[in-house]
Amino acid sequence: MPPPAQKEIGRAISDSARVIEEAIDRVVDTVEGQDSPSLHGTVRVSAPDGFGTAFATPALVRVRRHHPRLQVELITATRQLALRPSGFDPAVVIGVPSSSRLVTEHLTDYTLGLCACDDYLAKYGRPKSPAELREHPLIFYIESMLQVGDLDIERHLPGMTPAFSSTNVFAQLEATRQGSGIGVLPAFLTQRTQLRRLLPDEIDIRLPITLAVRREAVTHAAVRVLWAALRQEVAERADELLPE
Template sequence: MPSRSRPADTSPPPPRRAGRGTVDPRRIRADDLRCLLAVTRTGRLVAAADALGVDHTTVSRRIAALEKSLGLRLMERGAEGWVLTDAGKAVSESARAIEDALARVAEAASGQDSPSLHGTVRVSAPDAFGTVVATPALARIRRDHPDLQVELITATRQLALHPAGFDLALAIGRPAGNRLVTEHLTDYALGLYASDGYVERYGCPASAAELRDHPLIFYIESMLQVGDLDIERHLPGITPAFSSTNVFAQLEATRLGAGIGVLPAFLTHRSGLRRLLPHEVDIRLPITLAVRREAVSHPAVRAVRAALRAEAADRAAELLPR
């Protein structure tokens, strides 16, 4: 019988390799690496697409093309978004150097002599610490490097052991795990605070035991995501009468005389609130500065890290008042 001709194969050819186990660099596109970095920073395809000014399907397609070119799985779905595989971390770290090189080329072409930081650095921090301490540091570094994009996400929650969606994170407590490079940034104090109006109306507790006779203001216990802030650890047997997931709402409720607030000292620095029982209730908690391992060597991340350290050192008297 005459043989039938087979239909032509229209699928893309497999990536050519310069040698065994070596990917041909001609198959790697810089735009694909930029998409990988954008998803690495945000943990979300849509957010990465917004940062790049393209559609999210483009980002997905470019990362798939990069994975095919490399013959590697670079990202996988995690509980909080897309996260890098071990291979993805190695590729991402090298891709940052390419991104920096492209920025320097653009700088040279535009005639800029002084080096400037580029790219996007995303910082995650608790509500109060992020607003009062991190924001001034980030604003200062933005003034010095106008081409740098800085993003701050504030939420008082436990630091994830499988990080996604940030380059640096400030967290209450000392997280475990080896996916992050961590350092102790500072301690900060919490105490009991009340407004003058509250004290005039209801008086001051003479001891911690008498706090049971006063309405306490703190976090919602069932929604609290940070074990170090568990009120039972610090004031056993006392249940807050006014609770909020937002520390600024707690501060405002205290200012309005709704009760006695358990508040960070640095947040009450200029509030006019009165400190109660300072010798009996003086809670000290650590703030950890964490960096994703693949971001440690990035110049912009290093600069932001240094700015956060400097700000914490400058604000030591507010964080830990005597």
């Protein structure tokens, strides 16, 4: 048996190791829990314009309340990721990007549907089937400038061509509200409007939203905090993204 002195030394080493491990855990919990104002510098987030405004912005504002020295840049555009070093730190994208330079996580799904305003429906009628959509002007993205394959209108409404198109989802929303036609819009943008959902059983487009980070940025404390904040925002408002 080891002498008592060695036992005491071993116990002291074990206790010290446990204290160090607990201290490290507290640091990690503090950073991920956003309880420390120590984060600083600049972090750039890229997100689609609709999701970026409705979900990323509240999450980023909450992060800055806890970390006022952190400068946050939000780039909103529905496009492919630019993998150059200055392009983004974390990014939110529609679909699933494939690159060995990225670490990705499925954040959520969201739904798009057909919507129109009451004035439009009173004037032109309500389509009763997908086939009748061809008699109505469609509002969606500019096909020739769209870089997100998951939003290709041909995948979801074959043979349809938008009569009013824009690279900006808020322009599409406003055109729909103004009665220019039938919009293909995210549910999270239309729930608080007076727009009417059309053909919900026949046309219910569900797309994945992915969180992506360059591999070299995964361990950055600010990136981890933003990642956690985006997860929290989506979890708390899941019913807006996928309404019943």
